[in-house]
Amino acid sequence: MAKAAIKLASVLAAHNVPFKIMDHLSEVLRDIFNDSKIAQELAMKRSKATTVVTNVIGKSYKEQLAHKLRETKLGVLTDESTEVGSIKTPCVVVRFFDHDNECVESTFWELCEVYNTANPENVGKGATASNLYEGMMKTFEKHEIPVTQMIGFGADGCSVMMGAHNNSVASRFRNECPGLFVIKCVCHSAHLCASEACKALRRKCEDSAREVYNFFKCSSKRQCDFVQIQSFFHLKPHKMLHPSQTRWLSLVAVVQRILEQWEALRLFFSDMWLSEKLVAAELIFNST
Structure with missing residues (x-):
């Protein structure tokens, strides 16, 4: 049973x-x-x-995972976030070679509460590098995983995680693990590079992409009218995409979708402007 x-x-x-x-x-x-x-x-x-x-x-899976980590080298990946319950937690993921599956595994390890009600003295420290580092190390010490097994550390590029002069989580890991390989999140780095490159463009380009999406998002009638124009140009009935503020490089997919539907969009907004006299449609048409 x-x-x-x-x-x-x-x-x-x-x-x-x-x-x-x-x-x-x-x-x-x-x-x-x-x-x-x-x-x-x-x-x-x-x-x-x-x-x-x-x-x-x-608990059984955690014990099996801890047993594997005691016998193999591992990398630690972490990122801190605040969930819907207003609880600030850094998520810890371990990356190691699993001899049972004969492949490299990236596995969730633990969520560490930054402000733990059981330890109210940590509230005054805040989400500092010292507090985050101690919280992560306690999870490994609890399961008797030696710090000497750690050979890599990865996180985003914020100063708390990657700052120099012993004021970050990465510098503290370096002190405990000489020769530790530290790498910043590639997605964050690519996002920063793309953001700096986009500053050379006019801001109106991104604003136009948002205006196109907002024009369609709350009107099923406009979406149906646009599908008819897409069929006239023999285009796939794809919807317009939303340029997100938090999803890295999402603007690439948004621009590609607009270029794919360019002729249909020009005809649609010209028709909305001339037939229905919509100011929003006129502004979008003239901006493109």
Whole structure:
């Protein structure tokens, strides 16, 4: 019975299925497999499923992962964020060679709370390099993973993570692990390079891309009218994309989509301007 409960809970965790489904699934299984003794004795709802995943499957996997990390070299990747519950946590990922699978694995290790209610003295420190470093090191010390096993560290390029003169997380790792290979996030570096390059362009270019998206986003009628024009030009009925502020290099896909639909967009906005006398359509048409 315990084996069946663990396997069923592992399916929920592996496929990101809401635990709430267990309030009905166990009853459905008993009804379907009425000749099965295991199904008839299975009694597991969402609370038990959550407990099994957290205290049985999760802890067992963490112990197996810790055992592997004690015997192999590893790299540490981290990034700090604030979740919807206003809890500031750095996510720690370990990268190592898994001898069982014979490949390099990047695996989630732990979420470390920066402001832990159990340690109120850390609140005054804030999200400093010292506080972040100590929080990460405690997770490895807890599972008896020696610091000498660490050969690499990766994070974004902010001063807290990558600053010099022993005032960053990276410099503290260097002091503990001589010869440590430190690398900044390639995505952040590419984003900074692209942002500096885009400063040579007129700001109106990016503003026009946002205006095109905003013109369509809340009007199903405009979207349907645009699909008809796309079919006239034998174009795929692709929607306009939103240039995001946080998704790196998203402007590339936005510009490519506008260029792909250029002729259809010109005809659409000229028609909206001349037939319906829309000021927004006129401004977009003249800006392009």
